[in-house]
Amino acid sequence: MNNNESVLINGQIEKPKIRPIPIMASLLIGVFIGIFSQTSLNMGLSNIMDDFHVDASTVQWLTTGYILTIGVLVPISGVLYQWVTTRNLFIISLCFLMAGTIIAIFSFNFEFLLFARIIQAIGTGILLPLMMNVILVLFPTHKRGFVMGLMMLIVMGAPAIAPTIAGLLIEIHNWKGIFWFCIPLLTFSFIFGLIYMQNISNLTKPKVDIISIFFSTIGFGGIVFSFSSLGSIVGTWGKWVFILSLTIGILSLVIFSIRQFKLDAPMMDLRVFKFPMFALGAAIVFLVMSVNLSVSILMPMYLKEGLLLPAAIAGLIMLPGGVLNGVTALVFGRVFDRYGPKYIVRTGFLILIIMFFLFTTVKTTTGELTIILIHCCTLIGVALVFNPAQTNGLNQLPTKFQTDGTAVMQTMLHVAGAIGVALAISTMSTGQKAYLDNAKGPINIIAQSEVVAAGINAAFALSLFLSIIGFIISLFIKRVDV
Incomplete structure (x- = not known):
């Protein structure tokens, strides 16, 4: 008998006691690996471009396709959550993640690798909204800020260490080493979930x-x-x-x-947008996710192709920012529970505006310490905006709308990420073309790095513009009384 089965005691059927901590641990481990799989490959995109002879606009589909698949799946998650038990959804998601990882290891061309990424993304696309729904069911509104902060600490821990580990793996082996690294982690997560995951959903099985x-x-x-x-x-x-x-x-x-x-x-109840703080929170999440994902894909390209740094060093440079992002989300989860989102979100956007302006000025001669400082402050700003805006919006929803609200928020989050990555690469390519059009003489390896830096400057200018819009929207945010 597993820990999800009801038992007969004194002639009455009693359900097992729900244990929130093991359930959340199972989900967080799985999500950590899913996010790690999503972000770690960014460090290897330059190598994949060389191996499969594709350009930046093509290779970005390994990230855009991953995020888009999640964005397409999330609207369906509300239906899945009402048709399939929590435990089974967890198992299914881990199976997709493992299958996609194995296929990626044996990929022999770009199309095969892209197919593997989509299979991986299906697993992550099931797991992420499942975790959000579990949080809304298990924890009352006055505790969600801290729990969401803890979730962000774990979720952002993956992007924090992903570049460093990926960079080392690429230097030691090649980009396929990233997928080999995920296999034991996925195996552990699968076994841990089989032991501790419980069913907490009430299956209504609505018409699809x-x-x-x-x-x-x-x-x-x-x-x-x-x-x-x-x-x-x-x-x-x-x-x-x-x-x-x-x-x-x-x-x-x-x-x-x-x-x-x-x-x-x-399938997705859009009446959630009738709640003003939810609608405003969704808009803010859309904007901040767009700029956040653009940073995650532009930074490795700038460090490796602009500053000509080895993958391992580039990964180490990105590590402090990711760590500070997760810690900030956890600390300010408590602050949000006590004071609300207004000043936290506005401060976050002000930081982003300043940092993206500085990013537009970076050159091939910019020092590594300067890049680390700007990157750290940028991800602190993201943490100050993302979690409070999302949690405040979800807190305004009545219980009957929370599953739909989670699906809407997660859909916007991942579609925003996919669009953000696509726009960043497109703007970068346009910036590079403009630089080349004005260049005089042949382009050597040093000049090529300047071309990359020029493209990065243009892409971060777009992020600056989006951050300014986000700050204006944040002026209307207010705490939801629950």
């Missing part, structure tokens, strides 16, 4: 609306694909591909949204 699933998939996919193609548009045909995919994506999401309001049991 295939039409909604179709339009949400086409909608989110079309929009992200259009932005991802910006950096590689060539000629009239390329422009028409962008316009067509963007148009199809927007129209599909409009149809999806209208349908949700007409259904008695919508």
Whole structure:
């Protein structure tokens, strides 16, 4: 008998006692590995470009495709959560993660590797909203700030150590070493979850609306694909591909949204946007996730191709910022519980504005210590914005809307990440092209690093603009009384 089975005591059926700590530990371990898998490969993108002879606009699909898959899956998570038990969803997600990791190890071309990443992303896409739903079920609103902060400490711990470990693995072996490293971690997580994961969901098994699933998939996919193609548009045909995919994506999401309001049991209840702090929190999360993911993919390229640093050193440079991000999220989870989000979120955006301005000035001669300081402050700013805005928005929702609110928030989060990465790479490519157009004479390896730096400057200018918009929105945020 496992720890999820009911037992007969004195002629009455009693359910086992729910143990929040082992349940959260199981989920956090799994999510940690999923996020590690997502972010660690960023350090190897330059190597993959060389091995498979692809450019930056193509290789970014290893990150964009991963995040997009999660974004497409999250709207379906609300239905999955009502059809499949917590324990089984956990097991299914780990199986996808393990399968994708094994396929990636044996990938022989870029397309095969991209397929492996999508399989991995399916596992992470199931696991992330599952963890959010479990938090909303297990913990009251006055404790969620700290619990969400703890979650962010673990979740951001993965991006913190991922560049360092990935850099060392690449130097010792190659980029496939990243996937070999994940195998024992996934095995441990799977066994730990089998022992400790419990079922906490009440299965209602609502009707599945295939039409909604179709339009949400086409909608989110079309929009992200259009932005991802910006950096590689060539000629009239390329422009028409962008316009067509963007148009199809927007129209599909409009149809999806209208349908949700007409259904008695919508796949995703969009009435959550009637709650002002939730809507504002979702907008803030969208913006901060866009800039956060752009930093995670631009920094390795700048350090390796702009400053010409080895992968291991580049990973070490990114480590302090990731650690401070997680610690800040944990500490200010307590502060949020006591004082609310207003001043925390605004301060975070002010920090981001200053740091992204400084990022637009970095050159190939910028010192490593300066880069570390700017990167650390940037990720502190992200932590100050992300967790308080998200938690405050979810806290305003009544219990019956919390599952849908989680799905909406997580969908926006991952679609924003995919769009942010796509826009960052596209803007970087445009900035590099502009630099080359103005360059005189042949481009040697030193000049090539300056081309990369010029592209990075342009991409961070976009992040600066988004941060300014985020600060303006944050002026309207206020604490939700619960």
